Amino acid sequence: MIKVGVLGATGAVGQRFVQLLAEHPWFELTTLTASDRSAGKVYRDVVNWRLEVPFPEKAGGIRISPTTKESLKDVDLVFSALPAEVAADVETMCAANGVAVCSNASSHRMEADIPLVVPEVNPDHLGLIDVQKDKGRDGFIVTNPNCSTIVLTLSLAPLRSYPFTDLRVATMQAISGAGFQGVAAMAIYDNVIPYIGSEEEKMETESLKILGKFDGSGIVNAPFRVSASCHRVPVIDGHTMAVWLDIKEPVDKVVRAFRDYKPPIHGLPSQPAKSVEYLDQPDRPQPRLDRGKGNGMTVSVGRVREGLRYVTMGHNTIRGAAGASVLNAELIYTRKYL
């Protein structure tokens, strides 16, 4: 068993990590970090468990560590649910001390030698781990994209053989994306907020890196343009997106591409039976009904129409955050980087 830890284990994404790791077949959850005032107490006593799934009792007794070199010395890999402003330095410290870092934070995503990975989309980008090692790092950092970008790029995976140059995407994003305290009820109830800080920029830049080519030393961005319009809607979990692509293929051929899609990876514990599932009903996907597919790891697609238009939806805190990092870690493990 690989010994793993979670950095920032009490927040919204941190709780998802603990949920997903408590009974993991390959990883043993041994270490949890949180703010200094929690250090020394057991997880059960410091976390305000807010997920709808039962509290994972197995993790309840883990004593909270401070995030120091010392406290991480017996850990092989850490999952980072830290806020971006804290993550930058802490993750670098971990990697310098021989720890593998799978990070959900945005701090390092766009750095040239950091892989930004969606396992079904660009598993070969893990080659950048060797680039990091060549520079003398003991450990390494692998990141997963922003939640919206993961859903979008995974929905693009079945379409990679149809080159496109222009992509427009309008998102309808869930409130959980902003964390437990991120959106006030008075702000979003009976409302749409047509703005999410930095979200459009992330979708527009991260997508190009993910769909880009690894040339042995770095990533050559994919040659298309993304124009995003991001909106918060009163939905708890599940980001829905309307996508336009300048693909000229007929609708039925595109539908078939979605239906026949087989990802290039297999057998990872967190990988769903279908990474991308095409739904035939005219009014799907819907976040409340479809976000649970594949234990939250399946991205649903529907309504392919001329234009070329389609709708896609995925669970933002599972497939779009904690689950994404865990799947990255599973891929890293099978590729012998641990």
Add this chain to the structure above:
Amino acid sequence: MIKVGVLGATGAVGQRFVQLLAEHPWFELTTLTASDRSAGKVYRDVVNWRLEVPFPEKAGGIRISPTTKESLKDVDLVFSALPAEVAADVETMCAANGVAVCSNASSHRMEADIPLVVPEVNPDHLGLIDVQKDKGRDGFIVTNPNCSTIVLTLSLAPLRSYPFTDLRVATMQAISGAGFQGVAAMAIYDNVIPYIGSEEEKMETESLKILGKFDGSGIVNAPFRVSASCHRVPVIDGHTMAVWLDIKEPVDKVVRAFRDYKPPIHGLPSQPAKSVEYLDQPDRPQPRLDRGKGNGMTVSVGRVREGLRYVTMGHNTIRGAAGASVLNAELIYTRKYL
């Protein structure tokens, strides 16, 4: 005072008509129609008033008529809130009997000699009334567009001097657009439904007619293409839209066009101080905070960004339905068609 009636006065749009007409300075509300089983009773006793504004007591004592030639003989103009399948014949009957019809129903919108009017956008299309009269009609029919199309085309009014050929629009539409019973709570709560029957088709065809040219005998459609993706979100009133246009002008020039916009009509009682209002805050417009602007008749615009992208929002049952018809009637009156 012009004597007016409302056809279908008990539904969601019908109630809005009664609200807007009960104290109208030019129109005297004398006639209300509803289903046969209500005929003969007074409005107060048959309507289940569901609007957040107080019941207009002045209309409470109006006795419900059946929708017959006889019952409309003293009325100059009727507003139609009928469902499309009923509206087709009833409205034709009214017009044949010398009554002016301002209809919110979709039945006649796309007919060649029926004006489809947003007063600030294409007031000259009322010229089609003469075409109808020339064909021997005693009365006439004027329609207003679908709720989403009104908000979209009004937001385009300030941009007409910048020709564009491609428009993409993703809507986030309120539940009131489907009527009081149209959307089940179990269907939309904590959810997005990425499909509204016929809505995309309406936006894609009606927009071209509204922004088209009246050549004295008919409408020449505007030469652009609309690609719509329509979604229902858990919002009570107010349709929000993300719009992309292939306009190459710089952002600040487009913002100025929105700010400086002056509509070609003036002084109508239902016309708001600003038909289009540009909002500077980065997170506006928002339906809950902005749908009440101009008593629900102002369309708000914000977030103009390169792309060219912007967000627009308007009240779907006021500006997008009953208020639209009333404004049409006011324009018709000032143009001496009554």
Add this chain to the structure above:
Amino acid sequence: MIKVGVLGATGAVGQRFVQLLAEHPWFELTTLTASDRSAGKVYRDVVNWRLEVPFPEKAGGIRISPTTKESLKDVDLVFSALPAEVAADVETMCAANGVAVCSNASSHRMEADIPLVVPEVNPDHLGLIDVQKDKGRDGFIVTNPNCSTIVLTLSLAPLRSYPFTDLRVATMQAISGAGFQGVAAMAIYDNVIPYIGSEEEKMETESLKILGKFDGSGIVNAPFRVSASCHRVPVIDGHTMAVWLDIKEPVDKVVRAFRDYKPPIHGLPSQPAKSVEYLDQPDRPQPRLDRGKGNGMTVSVGRVREGLRYVTMGHNTIRGAAGASVLNAELIYTRKYL
């Protein structure tokens, strides 16, 4: 394996039955009935699956039967999710033809020889099955209470040794209680509806029967009075209730009674580890966070205060409907009535 069927398998409660029975260890789901126009088609093709859990593929291929004597001849037990007005006759017909009926419908609940059972509360009331048999019935009918009444009476089970005479309960009930189409979004969004037809009457009468005594031939109602005030709130699943009882015991003793509660039944497959769970946090139970406890079969209790007041909450379509009937059937099976 006992062969079972579901009557009315496509509605909200019917879908829950199918979910709970598809993989049941004791019951084999062989028969599903629905409206006549569905008969002959397979379940997968007629149901509009609306639950957040994945569709149970195992049940997908079952061919829909009409609800006739013929179609039920190989079934040992049926679960009835029929609407009350249909249930009355159909259930009687089933029982007359040797089928055991576990019904969620209200039609027969208050009849003198029909058990109205919550397994943890009044398992001995199943003795009424013998009364039914003595009257010459081949099969029999067992009912479960109304959803609110189940949650209330289960919360009272730990308090039965403290006699009380007056109970007041204010409910905050979920929209799923009215079925998929029962509550319009426009009616309940940003709203409370302080009325649910017949609900108060059901709570006030059913509770007395359930907590009453079986004397060998009939039920003697419990000697207390229930005064209910029922309200619909914008929650998807989970009925929350504020309860007042004229119990004079100190708060800590009552809390202990909840904590120490052991139900009189054991080992039923659908029975949760804790039928009643006391929550210490001052702001619990909450429907979104606690309705999933015990796979939806646990009733949560919290906030015991002087008065005597407490708050209780349970999943209305699982513990309060389909799950209640399934648990009844399991109890019936272990008591050798099948």
Add this chain to the structure above:
Amino acid sequence: MIKVGVLGATGAVGQRFVQLLAEHPWFELTTLTASDRSAGKVYRDVVNWRLEVPFPEKAGGIRISPTTKESLKDVDLVFSALPAEVAADVETMCAANGVAVCSNASSHRMEADIPLVVPEVNPDHLGLIDVQKDKGRDGFIVTNPNCSTIVLTLSLAPLRSYPFTDLRVATMQAISGAGFQGVAAMAIYDNVIPYIGSEEEKMETESLKILGKFDGSGIVNAPFRVSASCHRVPVIDGHTMAVWLDIKEPVDKVVRAFRDYKPPIHGLPSQPAKSVEYLDQPDRPQPRLDRGKGNGMTVSVGRVREGLRYVTMGHNTIRGAAGASVLNAELIYTRKYL
């Protein structure tokens, strides 16, 4: 015109004060205070206006003052929307410096010489102003109750001639009661929170003072007991309550008492046509449909049933907060205390 100020003008209640005072016929809004970093800027530039009514431009140019003796020297009366922990000292300072204070804060409500007033219920309690003056205060403090308590006590006003000794009330309270940032969307969406800090205690103590008797020097509490259970529900504005009273009068007599109720005060500008309105429909009052009655100042009552039970509802930030204070100020003015 009386010169008035608002202390804490940028929060949820502060904004309501500004809305209600901007065009007041008797009061001239001259002074607004907010946090130190806002001082010196104009209101328009510091407030993030979050109400659904348009921003009151007339108040937009008022320059924010610090809350000092100096800045209040030209003001006759201040409305306090300060948080309780700040309000205690600031309000005392104002009163010491000759300013009349109408406070929505809880700090001073239960002090022996401070009137806790609902104008229609206990206008004579203003006699405590003389008690304050006798102690040497230059100005004085008058408070209004907690939002839930106002709605409850106003609903009791028509029933004062039927003595009762026990009152139970279950509240379903709106999120606006906690301020703009008070309730996270993740906490309340699809949920009920059965706890609001100190709310039950406030209802249980304030009600007795309000319905108590002023004996010339102090208040003798009313001789009944209140037992409250307070719950937050996903409603924007409007607190709904289920009330039980040990009144033995027949239902129709109680309904008549509600219908015939005439408050003991008249002609105050903020006083609605009906302070208490009885609604006949079986499913009313409802917060979304009824909170706007009387411009938010009417408390609605419905569903009187044996028990004695009824449901009441009022707008919590208008009737229950800012509007309550303004109405108090109007009463104070007509009673010549200014």
